[in-house]
Amino acid sequence: MTGQLAPADLIRKHFVTKAKGDREELRKEIAPDVRWWAPASAAAKGIVENPMVGADRAIDHLTVEMYEEEGREWTITHLLSEGDLVAVRARLQARVAKNGKDYDNTYLFLYRVTEGRIAEAWVEFDTAYAFDKFA
Amino acid sequence: MPRETKGNARVSTPTADEIERFVIDHFRAKSECDRQALLEQFAPDVRVWTPLSLTNRNFVERPTVGAERMADLIASEFFYAKARRAWTVEDWVSDGVKLAVRASLKAIIAATGEPYENSYTFFYRLEGLRIAESWEAFDTAFAADRVQPQPDSIRA
Numbered sequence: 001m002t003g004q005l006a007p008a009d010l011i012r013k014h015f016v017t018k019a020k021g022d023r024e025e026l027r028k029e030i031a032p033d034v035r036w037w038a039p040a041s042a043a044a045k046g047i048v049e050n051p052m053v054g055a056d057r058a059i060d061h062l063t064v065e066m067y068e069e070e071g072r073e074w075t076i077t078h079l080l081s082e083g084d085l086v087a088v089r090a091r092l093q094a095r096v097a098k099n100g101k102d103y104d105n106t107y108l109f110l111y112r113v114t115e116g117r118i119a120e121a122w123v124e125f126d127t128a129y130a131f132d133k134f135a
Numbered sequence: 136m137p138r139e140t141k142g143n144a145r146v147s148t149p150t151a152d153e154i155e156r157f158v159i160d161h162f163r164a165k166s167e168c169d170r171q172a173l174l175e176q177f178a179p180d181v182r183v184w185t186p187l188s189l190t191n192r193n194f195v196e197r198p199t200v201g202a203e204r205m206a207d208l209i210a211s212e213f214f215y216a217k218a219r220r221a222w223t224v225e226d227w228v229s230d231g232v233k234l235a236v237r238a239s240l241k242a243i244i245a246a247t248g249e250p251y252e253n254s255y256t257f258f259y260r261l262e263g264l265r266i267a268e269s270w271e272a273f274d275t276a277f278a279a280d281r282v283q284p285q286p287d288s289i290r291a
Binding site for chain 2 (some may be wrong): 004040081085087089124125126
């Protein structure tokens, strides 16, 4: 498809977009029927369902639910891509939306990209650290 | 096969088939507590970066350094019983130098005898077919609520 980004380029762009919280651009990057898998204990605590299904749900999660938009910064430390899969190790520095606490955590993502959009995502991070900050 | 130089040693960049065999055998070795295979799969001076909150809870030092130390932790009952320990590889991605693996673990917690099941993502920097550096992320809240390290189990 003309103009369709390679999976690695899509994911690099996606990290810029989600830091900005640009919902319209995120809608172009995420498939309408995306499945977004979070750590099981995040679901057990009622923070997210597992998986989150659909672009609207994923975009809400990425933009407004967890962290303040101002000062939110994602830094990719590793990225590799093979076929339709892209793996990313990234650091998030932000403030927790519900209490303003400083937050600094490292994430490992695996994305499956189909037809130029994220079709499935798995995210793992230090949930014990995160839940301490969310409290 | 492309080769690069590290110090005085020449390190080959593995092919996709070699990476696939390495991934399968590494997680087999973790499942089967195969200490000798683990010592061959980790570089002697490997550095492993576990999640920070586990270090804060005195689970394991960060970074964990050395193949011997990694083999001790994995091939013992430091966290999990040796019996019924099963890693399942779900996906992997590699460019021959870096490798990411998504995998799940089913095991029995050594300290309590309770079943344990969790998902993990590993990010490795390879030197040839050895892990030179590793970062891992998993549901630490789930693990910290259940697992207790058993230091006396090493080489018991």
